[in-house]
Amino acid sequence: MDMIIHERRDEADGVVSLTLGCARGGELPAWAPGAHVDVHLGPELVRQYSLCSDPADRQRWRLGVLREPVSRGGSEYVFDKLHGGDIVTLGEPRNHFALEPAARYVFVAGGIGITPILPMIAAAEAAGAEWTLLYGGRSRSSMAFTDELAAYDDRVTIAPQDEVGLLDLTGLLATPRRDTLVYACGPEPMLCAVDSFMAGWPAGSLRVERFAPKTLEDTGTETFEVEFAASGVVATVPPDRSVLTVAEEAGIPALWSCREGTCGTCETPLLAGRAEHRDSVLTDEEKA
Structure with a gap:
Protein backbone atom coordinates (compact mmCIF):
# COMPACT_ATOMS: atom_id res chain seq x y z
CA MET A 1 0.00 0.00 0.00
CA ASP A 2 1.17 3.51 -0.78
CA MET A 3 2.01 5.61 2.28
CA ILE A 4 2.94 9.26 2.63
CA ILE A 5 5.65 10.39 5.04
CA HIS A 6 4.06 12.98 7.31
CA GLU A 7 7.18 13.58 9.39
CA ARG A 8 10.83 12.64 9.40
CA ARG A 9 12.53 13.28 12.72
CA ASP A 10 16.07 12.86 14.07
CA GLU A 11 15.73 10.68 17.18
CA ALA A 12 19.42 10.17 18.02
CA ASP A 13 22.81 10.13 16.34
CA GLY A 14 22.29 7.97 13.27
CA VAL A 15 18.62 7.23 13.99
CA VAL A 16 15.57 8.77 12.31
CA SER A 17 11.87 8.07 12.69
CA LEU A 18 9.35 8.16 9.87
CA THR A 19 5.70 8.82 10.64
CA LEU A 20 3.46 7.70 7.79
CA GLY A 21 -0.21 7.53 6.84
CA CYS A 22 -2.26 6.20 3.93
CA ALA A 23 -1.56 8.27 0.83
CA ARG A 24 -5.27 8.13 -0.06
CA GLY A 25 -6.51 8.60 3.47
CA GLY A 26 -8.45 6.10 5.55
CA GLU A 27 -7.55 3.68 8.31
CA LEU A 28 -4.40 1.59 8.37
CA PRO A 29 -4.46 -2.17 8.99
CA ALA A 30 -4.57 -3.26 12.62
CA TRP A 31 -1.37 -4.47 14.26
CA ALA A 32 -0.11 -5.56 17.68
CA PRO A 33 3.14 -4.86 19.58
CA GLY A 34 6.11 -6.66 18.03
CA ALA A 35 4.87 -6.32 14.44
CA HIS A 36 7.05 -5.22 11.55
CA VAL A 37 6.39 -4.21 7.94
CA ASP A 38 8.19 -4.55 4.64
CA VAL A 39 9.28 -1.19 3.21
CA HIS A 40 9.78 -1.27 -0.57
CA LEU A 41 12.62 1.13 -1.32
CA GLY A 42 13.30 0.15 -4.92
CA PRO A 43 13.55 -2.81 -7.27
CA GLU A 44 14.87 -5.78 -5.26
CA LEU A 45 15.36 -3.46 -2.26
CA VAL A 46 12.95 -4.41 0.52
CA ARG A 47 13.72 -3.93 4.18
CA GLN A 48 11.84 -4.77 7.37
CA TYR A 49 11.29 -2.21 10.12
CA SER A 50 9.43 -2.58 13.40
CA LEU A 51 6.34 -0.50 14.09
CA CYS A 52 6.95 1.64 17.17
CA SER A 53 3.85 3.81 17.41
CA ASP A 54 0.52 3.29 19.20
CA PRO A 55 -1.40 0.30 17.76
CA ALA A 56 -4.65 2.08 18.62
CA ASP A 57 -3.80 4.91 16.20
CA ARG A 58 -5.14 3.67 12.87
CA GLN A 59 -4.13 6.88 11.07
CA ARG A 60 -0.38 6.88 11.69
CA TRP A 61 2.46 4.38 11.74
CA ARG A 62 5.94 5.18 13.01
CA LEU A 63 9.17 3.41 12.08
CA GLY A 64 12.63 3.85 13.56
CA VAL A 65 15.61 3.43 11.23
CA LEU A 66 19.29 3.12 12.15
CA ARG A 67 21.90 4.20 9.62
CA GLU A 68 24.08 1.12 9.32
CA PRO A 69 27.82 1.82 9.00
CA VAL A 70 28.05 -0.86 6.30
CA SER A 71 24.67 -0.49 4.62
CA ARG A 72 23.36 -3.00 2.10
CA GLY A 73 21.41 -0.11 0.60
CA GLY A 74 18.31 0.09 2.81
CA SER A 75 19.26 2.49 5.59
CA GLU A 76 21.35 4.54 3.18
CA TYR A 77 18.29 4.99 0.96
CA VAL A 78 16.10 6.01 3.92
CA PHE A 79 18.59 8.58 5.19
CA ASP A 80 19.58 10.04 1.83
CA LYS A 81 16.38 9.91 -0.19
CA LEU A 82 13.26 9.79 2.01
CA HIS A 83 11.77 13.03 3.32
CA GLY A 84 8.46 14.47 4.45
CA GLY A 85 5.83 14.34 1.69
CA ASP A 86 7.45 11.40 -0.15
CA ILE A 87 5.39 8.35 -1.09
CA VAL A 88 6.69 4.91 -0.17
CA THR A 89 5.15 1.43 -0.48
CA LEU A 90 4.71 -0.68 2.65
CA GLY A 91 3.46 -4.24 3.14
CA GLU A 92 0.94 -5.55 5.64
CA PRO A 93 2.08 -5.92 9.28
CA ARG A 94 3.52 -9.28 10.28
CA ASN A 95 4.33 -10.41 13.79
CA HIS A 96 6.79 -13.10 14.84
CA PHE A 97 7.57 -11.30 18.11
CA ALA A 98 4.11 -11.05 19.64
CA LEU A 99 3.64 -9.96 23.24
CA GLU A 100 2.06 -12.89 25.08
CA PRO A 101 0.06 -12.45 28.31
CA ALA A 102 2.16 -12.60 31.49
CA ALA A 103 2.08 -11.28 35.04
CA ARG A 104 5.58 -9.87 34.69
CA TYR A 105 7.88 -8.86 31.84
CA VAL A 106 11.57 -8.15 31.54
CA PHE A 107 12.45 -6.17 28.42
CA VAL A 108 16.04 -5.95 27.16
CA ALA A 109 16.84 -3.66 24.23
CA GLY A 110 20.09 -2.84 22.49
CA GLY A 111 20.36 0.14 20.16
CA ILE A 112 17.64 0.23 17.50
CA GLY A 113 16.21 -2.89 19.15
CA ILE A 114 14.18 -0.50 21.30
CA THR A 115 11.69 0.00 18.45
CA PRO A 116 9.52 -3.13 18.87
CA ILE A 117 9.83 -2.84 22.66
CA LEU A 118 8.20 0.63 22.88
CA PRO A 119 4.62 -0.50 22.12
CA MET A 120 5.17 -3.63 24.24
CA ILE A 121 5.90 -1.47 27.27
CA ALA A 122 2.76 0.58 26.68
CA ALA A 123 0.70 -2.62 26.36
CA ALA A 124 2.19 -4.12 29.53
CA GLU A 125 1.47 -0.88 31.37
CA ALA A 126 -2.13 -0.83 30.14
CA ALA A 127 -2.62 -4.44 31.21
CA GLY A 128 -1.39 -3.68 34.72
CA ALA A 129 1.53 -6.09 34.44
CA GLU A 130 4.77 -5.65 36.33
CA TRP A 131 7.67 -4.83 34.01
CA THR A 132 11.19 -3.46 33.73
CA LEU A 133 13.33 -2.34 30.80
CA LEU A 134 17.11 -2.48 30.48
CA TYR A 135 18.14 -0.40 27.46
CA GLY A 136 21.73 -0.29 26.26
CA GLY A 137 23.57 1.51 23.49
CA ARG A 138 27.01 2.73 22.50
CA SER A 139 26.44 6.19 23.98
CA ARG A 140 23.54 8.21 25.33
CA SER A 141 23.47 10.35 22.20
CA SER A 142 23.01 7.27 20.00
CA MET A 143 20.02 5.93 21.96
CA ALA A 144 16.66 6.83 20.44
CA PHE A 145 13.34 7.54 22.19
CA THR A 146 14.85 8.08 25.65
CA ASP A 147 12.61 11.13 26.08
CA GLU A 148 9.52 8.94 25.76
CA LEU A 149 10.92 6.38 28.18
CA ALA A 150 11.57 9.02 30.85
CA ALA A 151 7.85 8.98 31.67
CA TYR A 152 8.23 5.49 33.17
CA ASP A 153 10.72 6.61 35.82
CA ASP A 154 12.75 3.91 37.59
CA ARG A 155 11.22 1.00 35.72
CA VAL A 156 13.53 1.96 32.86
CA THR A 157 17.31 1.67 33.16
CA ILE A 158 19.27 3.55 30.49
CA ALA A 159 22.76 2.02 30.23
CA PRO A 160 25.10 3.68 27.68
CA GLN A 161 28.18 1.50 27.23
CA ASP A 162 30.61 4.42 27.32
CA GLU A 163 29.29 5.34 30.78
CA VAL A 164 28.53 2.03 32.53
CA GLY A 165 30.06 -0.71 30.39
CA LEU A 166 28.20 -3.81 29.23
CA LEU A 167 24.62 -4.45 30.30
CA ASP A 168 24.31 -5.91 33.79
CA LEU A 169 22.45 -9.09 32.89
CA THR A 170 23.64 -10.97 35.95
CA GLY A 171 21.38 -9.18 38.41
CA LEU A 172 18.54 -8.89 35.93
CA LEU A 173 18.29 -12.57 34.98
CA ALA A 174 19.96 -14.38 37.88
CA THR A 175 16.71 -15.68 39.38
CA PRO A 176 14.41 -17.73 37.11
CA ARG A 177 10.71 -16.96 37.50
CA ARG A 178 7.76 -18.92 36.17
CA ASP A 179 5.48 -15.88 35.95
CA THR A 180 7.87 -13.86 33.77
CA LEU A 181 8.48 -13.52 30.05
CA VAL A 182 11.70 -11.95 28.80
CA TYR A 183 11.64 -10.04 25.49
CA ALA A 184 14.98 -9.08 23.95
CA CYS A 185 15.85 -7.28 20.73
CA GLY A 186 19.22 -5.96 19.67
CA PRO A 187 22.63 -6.98 18.35
CA GLU A 188 23.58 -10.65 18.25
CA PRO A 189 26.21 -10.54 21.06
CA MET A 190 23.58 -9.10 23.42
CA LEU A 191 21.01 -11.73 22.44
CA CYS A 192 23.54 -14.52 22.93
CA ALA A 193 24.40 -13.17 26.37
CA VAL A 194 20.72 -12.98 27.37
CA ASP A 195 20.21 -16.55 26.18
CA SER A 196 23.21 -17.74 28.15
CA PHE A 197 22.05 -16.06 31.38
CA MET A 198 18.61 -17.67 30.98
CA ALA A 199 19.84 -21.27 30.71
CA GLY A 200 18.08 -22.17 33.96
CA TRP A 201 14.77 -20.48 33.19
CA PRO A 202 11.60 -22.41 32.26
CA ALA A 203 11.38 -23.32 28.56
CA GLY A 204 9.68 -20.64 26.51
CA SER A 205 10.52 -17.78 28.88
CA LEU A 206 12.70 -15.96 26.33
CA ARG A 207 11.42 -14.32 23.14
CA VAL A 208 13.89 -12.60 20.82
CA GLU A 209 13.83 -10.70 17.56
CA ARG A 210 16.91 -10.44 15.40
CA PHE A 211 17.74 -7.81 12.81
CA ALA A 212 20.43 -10.06 11.32
CA PRO A 213 20.54 -13.87 10.97
CA LYS A 214 22.11 -15.77 13.83
CA THR A 215 25.35 -17.62 13.20
CA LEU A 216 24.84 -21.31 12.45
CA SER A 257 11.55 -10.70 1.45
CA CYS A 258 14.83 -10.78 3.39
CA ARG A 259 16.28 -14.11 2.14
CA GLU A 260 18.11 -14.32 5.49
CA GLY A 261 15.58 -16.15 7.65
CA THR A 262 14.79 -13.15 9.84
CA CYS A 263 11.46 -11.75 8.57
CA GLY A 264 9.30 -14.87 8.29
CA THR A 265 7.79 -14.04 4.88
CA CYS A 266 8.70 -17.39 3.32
CA GLU A 267 7.50 -19.51 6.25
CA THR A 268 5.83 -22.59 4.75
CA PRO A 269 3.95 -25.57 6.26
CA LEU A 270 5.89 -28.84 6.36
CA LEU A 271 3.55 -31.69 5.40
CA ALA A 272 5.96 -34.60 5.94
CA GLY A 273 9.63 -35.28 6.51
CA ARG A 274 12.29 -33.82 8.80
CA ALA A 275 13.26 -30.15 8.74
CA GLU A 276 16.71 -28.78 9.44
CA HIS A 277 15.72 -25.27 10.45
CA ARG A 278 18.16 -22.50 9.56
CA ASP A 279 15.94 -19.51 10.25
CA SER A 280 16.24 -16.92 13.01
CA VAL A 281 12.49 -16.58 13.59
CA LEU A 282 11.03 -19.78 15.04
CA THR A 283 11.47 -20.71 18.70
CA ASP A 284 12.88 -24.12 19.62
CA GLU A 285 9.34 -25.25 20.52
CA GLU A 286 8.01 -24.15 17.12
CA LYS A 287 10.87 -25.89 15.31
CA ALA A 288 10.15 -29.10 17.18
Whole structure:
Protein backbone atom coordinates (compact mmCIF):
# COMPACT_ATOMS: atom_id res chain seq x y z
CA MET A 1 0.00 0.00 0.00
CA ASP A 2 1.17 3.51 -0.78
CA MET A 3 2.01 5.61 2.28
CA ILE A 4 2.94 9.26 2.63
CA ILE A 5 5.65 10.39 5.04
CA HIS A 6 4.06 12.98 7.31
CA GLU A 7 7.18 13.58 9.39
CA ARG A 8 10.83 12.64 9.40
CA ARG A 9 12.53 13.28 12.72
CA ASP A 10 16.07 12.86 14.07
CA GLU A 11 15.73 10.68 17.18
CA ALA A 12 19.42 10.17 18.02
CA ASP A 13 22.81 10.13 16.34
CA GLY A 14 22.29 7.97 13.27
CA VAL A 15 18.62 7.23 13.99
CA VAL A 16 15.57 8.77 12.31
CA SER A 17 11.87 8.07 12.69
CA LEU A 18 9.35 8.16 9.87
CA THR A 19 5.70 8.82 10.64
CA LEU A 20 3.46 7.70 7.79
CA GLY A 21 -0.21 7.53 6.84
CA CYS A 22 -2.26 6.20 3.93
CA ALA A 23 -1.56 8.27 0.83
CA ARG A 24 -5.27 8.13 -0.06
CA GLY A 25 -6.51 8.60 3.47
CA GLY A 26 -8.45 6.10 5.55
CA GLU A 27 -7.55 3.68 8.31
CA LEU A 28 -4.40 1.59 8.37
CA PRO A 29 -4.46 -2.17 8.99
CA ALA A 30 -4.57 -3.26 12.62
CA TRP A 31 -1.37 -4.47 14.26
CA ALA A 32 -0.11 -5.56 17.68
CA PRO A 33 3.14 -4.86 19.58
CA GLY A 34 6.11 -6.66 18.03
CA ALA A 35 4.87 -6.32 14.44
CA HIS A 36 7.05 -5.22 11.55
CA VAL A 37 6.39 -4.21 7.94
CA ASP A 38 8.19 -4.55 4.64
CA VAL A 39 9.28 -1.19 3.21
CA HIS A 40 9.78 -1.27 -0.57
CA LEU A 41 12.62 1.13 -1.32
CA GLY A 42 13.30 0.15 -4.92
CA PRO A 43 13.55 -2.81 -7.27
CA GLU A 44 14.87 -5.78 -5.26
CA LEU A 45 15.36 -3.46 -2.26
CA VAL A 46 12.95 -4.41 0.52
CA ARG A 47 13.72 -3.93 4.18
CA GLN A 48 11.84 -4.77 7.37
CA TYR A 49 11.29 -2.21 10.12
CA SER A 50 9.43 -2.58 13.40
CA LEU A 51 6.34 -0.50 14.09
CA CYS A 52 6.95 1.64 17.17
CA SER A 53 3.85 3.81 17.41
CA ASP A 54 0.52 3.29 19.20
CA PRO A 55 -1.40 0.30 17.76
CA ALA A 56 -4.65 2.08 18.62
CA ASP A 57 -3.80 4.91 16.20
CA ARG A 58 -5.14 3.67 12.87
CA GLN A 59 -4.13 6.88 11.07
CA ARG A 60 -0.38 6.88 11.69
CA TRP A 61 2.46 4.38 11.74
CA ARG A 62 5.94 5.18 13.01
CA LEU A 63 9.17 3.41 12.08
CA GLY A 64 12.63 3.85 13.56
CA VAL A 65 15.61 3.43 11.23
CA LEU A 66 19.29 3.12 12.15
CA ARG A 67 21.90 4.20 9.62
CA GLU A 68 24.08 1.12 9.32
CA PRO A 69 27.82 1.82 9.00
CA VAL A 70 28.05 -0.86 6.30
CA SER A 71 24.67 -0.49 4.62
CA ARG A 72 23.36 -3.00 2.10
CA GLY A 73 21.41 -0.11 0.60
CA GLY A 74 18.31 0.09 2.81
CA SER A 75 19.26 2.49 5.59
CA GLU A 76 21.35 4.54 3.18
CA TYR A 77 18.29 4.99 0.96
CA VAL A 78 16.10 6.01 3.92
CA PHE A 79 18.59 8.58 5.19
CA ASP A 80 19.58 10.04 1.83
CA LYS A 81 16.38 9.91 -0.19
CA LEU A 82 13.26 9.79 2.01
CA HIS A 83 11.77 13.03 3.32
CA GLY A 84 8.46 14.47 4.45
CA GLY A 85 5.83 14.34 1.69
CA ASP A 86 7.45 11.40 -0.15
CA ILE A 87 5.39 8.35 -1.09
CA VAL A 88 6.69 4.91 -0.17
CA THR A 89 5.15 1.43 -0.48
CA LEU A 90 4.71 -0.68 2.65
CA GLY A 91 3.46 -4.24 3.14
CA GLU A 92 0.94 -5.55 5.64
CA PRO A 93 2.08 -5.92 9.28
CA ARG A 94 3.52 -9.28 10.28
CA ASN A 95 4.33 -10.41 13.79
CA HIS A 96 6.79 -13.10 14.84
CA PHE A 97 7.57 -11.30 18.11
CA ALA A 98 4.11 -11.05 19.64
CA LEU A 99 3.64 -9.96 23.24
CA GLU A 100 2.06 -12.89 25.08
CA PRO A 101 0.06 -12.45 28.31
CA ALA A 102 2.16 -12.60 31.49
CA ALA A 103 2.08 -11.28 35.04
CA ARG A 104 5.58 -9.87 34.69
CA TYR A 105 7.88 -8.86 31.84
CA VAL A 106 11.57 -8.15 31.54
CA PHE A 107 12.45 -6.17 28.42
CA VAL A 108 16.04 -5.95 27.16
CA ALA A 109 16.84 -3.66 24.23
CA GLY A 110 20.09 -2.84 22.49
CA GLY A 111 20.36 0.14 20.16
CA ILE A 112 17.64 0.23 17.50
CA GLY A 113 16.21 -2.89 19.15
CA ILE A 114 14.18 -0.50 21.30
CA THR A 115 11.69 0.00 18.45
CA PRO A 116 9.52 -3.13 18.87
CA ILE A 117 9.83 -2.84 22.66
CA LEU A 118 8.20 0.63 22.88
CA PRO A 119 4.62 -0.50 22.12
CA MET A 120 5.17 -3.63 24.24
CA ILE A 121 5.90 -1.47 27.27
CA ALA A 122 2.76 0.58 26.68
CA ALA A 123 0.70 -2.62 26.36
CA ALA A 124 2.19 -4.12 29.53
CA GLU A 125 1.47 -0.88 31.37
CA ALA A 126 -2.13 -0.83 30.14
CA ALA A 127 -2.62 -4.44 31.21
CA GLY A 128 -1.39 -3.68 34.72
CA ALA A 129 1.53 -6.09 34.44
CA GLU A 130 4.77 -5.65 36.33
CA TRP A 131 7.67 -4.83 34.01
CA THR A 132 11.19 -3.46 33.73
CA LEU A 133 13.33 -2.34 30.80
CA LEU A 134 17.11 -2.48 30.48
CA TYR A 135 18.14 -0.40 27.46
CA GLY A 136 21.73 -0.29 26.26
CA GLY A 137 23.57 1.51 23.49
CA ARG A 138 27.01 2.73 22.50
CA SER A 139 26.44 6.19 23.98
CA ARG A 140 23.54 8.21 25.33
CA SER A 141 23.47 10.35 22.20
CA SER A 142 23.01 7.27 20.00
CA MET A 143 20.02 5.93 21.96
CA ALA A 144 16.66 6.83 20.44
CA PHE A 145 13.34 7.54 22.19
CA THR A 146 14.85 8.08 25.65
CA ASP A 147 12.61 11.13 26.08
CA GLU A 148 9.52 8.94 25.76
CA LEU A 149 10.92 6.38 28.18
CA ALA A 150 11.57 9.02 30.85
CA ALA A 151 7.85 8.98 31.67
CA TYR A 152 8.23 5.49 33.17
CA ASP A 153 10.72 6.61 35.82
CA ASP A 154 12.75 3.91 37.59
CA ARG A 155 11.22 1.00 35.72
CA VAL A 156 13.53 1.96 32.86
CA THR A 157 17.31 1.67 33.16
CA ILE A 158 19.27 3.55 30.49
CA ALA A 159 22.76 2.02 30.23
CA PRO A 160 25.10 3.68 27.68
CA GLN A 161 28.18 1.50 27.23
CA ASP A 162 30.61 4.42 27.32
CA GLU A 163 29.29 5.34 30.78
CA VAL A 164 28.53 2.03 32.53
CA GLY A 165 30.06 -0.71 30.39
CA LEU A 166 28.20 -3.81 29.23
CA LEU A 167 24.62 -4.45 30.30
CA ASP A 168 24.31 -5.91 33.79
CA LEU A 169 22.45 -9.09 32.89
CA THR A 170 23.64 -10.97 35.95
CA GLY A 171 21.38 -9.18 38.41
CA LEU A 172 18.54 -8.89 35.93
CA LEU A 173 18.29 -12.57 34.98
CA ALA A 174 19.96 -14.38 37.88
CA THR A 175 16.71 -15.68 39.38
CA PRO A 176 14.41 -17.73 37.11
CA ARG A 177 10.71 -16.96 37.50
CA ARG A 178 7.76 -18.92 36.17
CA ASP A 179 5.48 -15.88 35.95
CA THR A 180 7.87 -13.86 33.77
CA LEU A 181 8.48 -13.52 30.05
CA VAL A 182 11.70 -11.95 28.80
CA TYR A 183 11.64 -10.04 25.49
CA ALA A 184 14.98 -9.08 23.95
CA CYS A 185 15.85 -7.28 20.73
CA GLY A 186 19.22 -5.96 19.67
CA PRO A 187 22.63 -6.98 18.35
CA GLU A 188 23.58 -10.65 18.25
CA PRO A 189 26.21 -10.54 21.06
CA MET A 190 23.58 -9.10 23.42
CA LEU A 191 21.01 -11.73 22.44
CA CYS A 192 23.54 -14.52 22.93
CA ALA A 193 24.40 -13.17 26.37
CA VAL A 194 20.72 -12.98 27.37
CA ASP A 195 20.21 -16.55 26.18
CA SER A 196 23.21 -17.74 28.15
CA PHE A 197 22.05 -16.06 31.38
CA MET A 198 18.61 -17.67 30.98
CA ALA A 199 19.84 -21.27 30.71
CA GLY A 200 18.08 -22.17 33.96
CA TRP A 201 14.77 -20.48 33.19
CA PRO A 202 11.60 -22.41 32.26
CA ALA A 203 11.38 -23.32 28.56
CA GLY A 204 9.68 -20.64 26.51
CA SER A 205 10.52 -17.78 28.88
CA LEU A 206 12.70 -15.96 26.33
CA ARG A 207 11.42 -14.32 23.14
CA VAL A 208 13.89 -12.60 20.82
CA GLU A 209 13.83 -10.70 17.56
CA ARG A 210 16.91 -10.44 15.40
CA PHE A 211 17.74 -7.81 12.81
CA ALA A 212 20.43 -10.06 11.32
CA PRO A 213 20.54 -13.87 10.97
CA LYS A 214 22.11 -15.77 13.83
CA THR A 215 25.35 -17.62 13.20
CA LEU A 216 24.84 -21.31 12.45
CA GLU A 217 27.42 -23.78 13.73
CA ASP A 218 26.68 -26.31 10.98
CA THR A 219 24.91 -25.32 7.77
CA GLY A 220 24.70 -28.93 6.58
CA THR A 221 26.46 -30.83 3.82
CA GLU A 222 23.71 -33.14 2.60
CA THR A 223 21.74 -33.07 -0.64
CA PHE A 224 18.05 -33.84 -0.25
CA GLU A 225 14.83 -33.93 -2.24
CA VAL A 226 11.82 -31.69 -1.69
CA GLU A 227 8.34 -32.21 -3.07
CA PHE A 228 6.21 -29.11 -3.58
CA ALA A 229 2.78 -30.48 -2.79
CA ALA A 230 0.63 -27.97 -4.69
CA SER A 231 2.43 -28.55 -8.01
CA GLY A 232 3.75 -32.07 -7.50
CA VAL A 233 7.22 -30.94 -8.57
CA VAL A 234 10.09 -32.86 -6.98
CA ALA A 235 13.47 -31.09 -6.91
CA THR A 236 16.93 -31.69 -5.52
CA VAL A 237 18.32 -29.21 -3.00
CA PRO A 238 22.16 -29.21 -2.90
CA PRO A 239 24.13 -27.98 0.15
CA ASP A 240 24.77 -24.56 -1.38
CA ARG A 241 21.10 -23.82 -2.13
CA SER A 242 18.01 -23.08 -0.07
CA VAL A 243 14.57 -24.59 -0.66
CA LEU A 244 13.42 -21.10 -1.65
CA THR A 245 16.10 -20.79 -4.32
CA VAL A 246 15.34 -24.21 -5.72
CA ALA A 247 11.61 -23.38 -5.79
CA GLU A 248 12.29 -20.25 -7.80
CA GLU A 249 14.56 -22.13 -10.22
CA ALA A 250 11.75 -24.66 -10.76
CA GLY A 251 9.32 -21.87 -11.60
CA ILE A 252 7.28 -22.25 -8.41
CA PRO A 253 6.00 -18.91 -7.07
CA ALA A 254 7.07 -18.28 -3.49
CA LEU A 255 6.76 -15.25 -1.25
CA TRP A 256 10.00 -13.92 0.20
CA SER A 257 11.55 -10.70 1.45
CA CYS A 258 14.83 -10.78 3.39
CA ARG A 259 16.28 -14.11 2.14
CA GLU A 260 18.11 -14.32 5.49
CA GLY A 261 15.58 -16.15 7.65
CA THR A 262 14.79 -13.15 9.84
CA CYS A 263 11.46 -11.75 8.57
CA GLY A 264 9.30 -14.87 8.29
CA THR A 265 7.79 -14.04 4.88
CA CYS A 266 8.70 -17.39 3.32
CA GLU A 267 7.50 -19.51 6.25
CA THR A 268 5.83 -22.59 4.75
CA PRO A 269 3.95 -25.57 6.26
CA LEU A 270 5.89 -28.84 6.36
CA LEU A 271 3.55 -31.69 5.40
CA ALA A 272 5.96 -34.60 5.94
CA GLY A 273 9.63 -35.28 6.51
CA ARG A 274 12.29 -33.82 8.80
CA ALA A 275 13.26 -30.15 8.74
CA GLU A 276 16.71 -28.78 9.44
CA HIS A 277 15.72 -25.27 10.45
CA ARG A 278 18.16 -22.50 9.56
CA ASP A 279 15.94 -19.51 10.25
CA SER A 280 16.24 -16.92 13.01
CA VAL A 281 12.49 -16.58 13.59
CA LEU A 282 11.03 -19.78 15.04
CA THR A 283 11.47 -20.71 18.70
CA ASP A 284 12.88 -24.12 19.62
CA GLU A 285 9.34 -25.25 20.52
CA GLU A 286 8.01 -24.15 17.12
CA LYS A 287 10.87 -25.89 15.31
CA ALA A 288 10.15 -29.10 17.18
